[in-house]
Amino acid sequence: MSLEDKIILCIPGPWEDQRAFVRAVAEASRPDGDYLVTGVIMTHGPNKKAFDFEFCDRDERMAEAFASAGIATRIRDDFLDEIEAHKSVVYLKSTELQSLETAEAIAKAASHLIKAGGIGVKVETAGKAFTASQWFEEMETVSVSLYWLMVLDSVTDDTTIYSCGMRNFGLSDSIVSDEGLQLSVPLLRDFNKYQLYQQPVLSAGQTFRREEGGPTYRLSIEENQPDRHMDIYSNPFGMWRLSRVGPENRT
Structure with a gap:
């Protein structure tokens, strides 16, 4: 699939390396183990959804990128300080063609990565960014809020x-x-x-x-x-x- 066929979410976090990220995902899944990471794929067992991910080192431009993409969501400077302190970045990518169902599934997967330590979410394929608390708040009514999360x-x-x-x-x-x-x-x-x-x-x-x-x-x-x-x-x-x-x- 090309970039045009994917939903891409950017999630900066505190993970020292990919092993630490894999452990954090597993720990956040306890006791049910709904989300698992194998290689470069993250899966959600109950709904049989899979997502590609790319684990990257710290990006010096990340705070600036969140500031630009966070204008519509009114991201504050103190949150940008949290982004500035990130140690790594995970790019979560859909593996199925874009649809309402695919968007909801990857939004829920992003919520899990926040539970695993993610600081915030930037929807790369819309140019829109959210703090962790904003994302969780919108996900409480995901069927209503999905448009707000995915579209600028x-x-x-x-x-x-x-x-x-x-x-x-x-x-x-x-x-x-x-x-x-x-x-x-x-x-x-x-x-x-x-x-x-x-x-x-x-x-x-x-x-x-x-x-x-x-x-x-x-x-x-x-x-x-x-x-x-x-x-x-x-x-x-x-x-x-x-x-x-x-x-x-x-x-």
Whole structure:
């Protein structure tokens, strides 16, 4: 599988080496032993899920990366000090095609790595970061919070707003221009959740609106994704452009 076919999570931790990491995963699994590490694969026995992982040494750029990816989640400076003190990094990667089920499984696996000492989680394939406590809090209602964990829906590019991370569910991202931040973000969020939870069959020319009497938007295929040259962010499932067709007032 290529990078485009994977969900990738970055988890810095206190592990001195890979052996220490393997031991920590096993200890966090006691007494049931749900998660096991063999070679470069982490498995969850009850649901028969497997994840590739890459164990890496300390990365001097990690705190800076979390600071950038943590803007949307309001990561604080004291947490960045914790990241700065990390000794190693684990990159957890899905082994099945992206879907709601795959995203939930890897999110739960990341929770286990936090229990094993992980300091936080950065969703590489969305550019979004969380503290350990934020991740645990969202995982309490994972079926509701999974979108928030896996998608950044407020990437700005001049007068254009677009989402990044719907590829984690095997779905298209969305983009809108000239609507302003206050209208664009809830529009993209609601449209993306509509895709995720209603699973409609979409095609160019269809229309979408958030609420009765609200603005209507026509769908078209966006040929030039803003992040098309970045494998970690580009969406192989495409991107929907939403263009307003009425009413004209923008409030």
